[in-house]
Amino acid sequence: MLKRTPHSAASWLACLSFASLAACGGDDPPITVDSAVVDAPVTATCDPVAYEPLELAGTDDGFAVWAGNVTTDLGADSAQFSIEFYDGIRGDLTAQAWDLADAVDGDYATCASCFRIVTSDAEGNPVKQFFQSGGTLTVTMSPFASATNPHFVGTVTDLAVEEVLIDFEGQTFASTPVPNGACYLIGDVTFDLDAIPDAWTCAEAAYNDGTTCNCACGANDPDCDDLETPVMGCTNAADVCVDDTCTEVCDVFDGADPCAAGVCGYFTADLDICYVDPTVVDAAALGAECASDDALFCAVSSMSAGGVCDTFVADDGICREVCDDPTDCTNVGDTCAAIIGDKGVCVTPPVNDTCATAIPLVLGTAVQGSSVET
Secondary structure (H helix, E strand, C coil), X not given: CCCHHHHHHHHHHHHHCCCCHHHHCCCCCCCCCCCCCCCCCCCCCCEECCECCCEXXXXXXXXEEEEEEECCCCCCCEEEEEEXXXXXXXXXXXXXXXXXXXXXXXXXXXXXXXEEEEEECCCCXXXXXXXXXXXXXXXXXXXXXXXXXXXXXXXXXXXXXXXXXXXXXXXXXXXXXXXXXXXXEEEEEEEEECCCCCCCCCCHHHCCCCCCEXXXXXXXXXXXXXXXXXEEXXXXXXXXXXXXXXXXXXXXXXXXXXXXXXXXXXXXXXXXXXXXXXXXXXXXXXXXXXXXXXXXXXXXECCEEEEEECCCXXXXXEEEEEECCHHHCCCCCXXXXXXXXXXXXXXXXXXXXXXXXXXXXXXXXXXXXXXXXX
């Protein structure tokens, strides 16, 4: 029987879902539980919990997880409820009703269907883990029936989770009940969960259909991640879709008024777009230091960014002239240091940048300098 392999392959996805990278590293204290009381019965009465609608939080080959924020106060800064599925452990998940406390699903190290609550502090670090202690799962549609859009339909009855310690440090992923720990009741729930976000407003068949980037649909269409995919939903046929927003294409080196609105700036090696978010633009002129640590562009003229706040080459926040060739640089002798593709900023090379001006080095003599390429 396939056990630990799917958990190991996808465990980073499960951890990222809860902003708890620390839980997957080696910083957890060793698990120390009195074996004499490990099997102490869970409190008979568990407090009920409520949670927001679950959405797909991660998927990989043979792995899928849905998660949502817990709205009941569990005494931490935040909490999430999740359902994880691992293929290849149970075989056909629709074959029968499954006891979530049996020898397979009763331990996080081996579960095929795993129900968890994780509480976190203000920095997103996990505080407590809760894992299923009982319940019956009936799966009508397996989340692995589709290779592209995971879809789980099923019911769970009498579902409860108890406080546990999960061995992330040793990577056995075994879950050990915490004696006298808290427990929570999720109860009887019918699920119909797929890959389509609840915010999606366009036709369900259009989501991640592999052919068209559907824009302005309330949620990002994964098809839009490929900027070469034809865009639907934008008034301007030349627009690209960025973060579910129809976005005007421009050219930083075009000249006059490349944008109808916003500021033209670098986006990819082959594409510039019009940024309408004012926070990405700083008022600094060329050669001045950008005031904002978050701004990308500066020296705006005719709605086009003539400079980039340099946190890429010299990493000093100075507004440096945009270029994709040394001939773009106003200062004679400047070179174009690439940032994305051939696009970059104009920088003054050091005086010893050629073989003819190289500084002689004497073996055994300490020298201070920088190896940053300009």
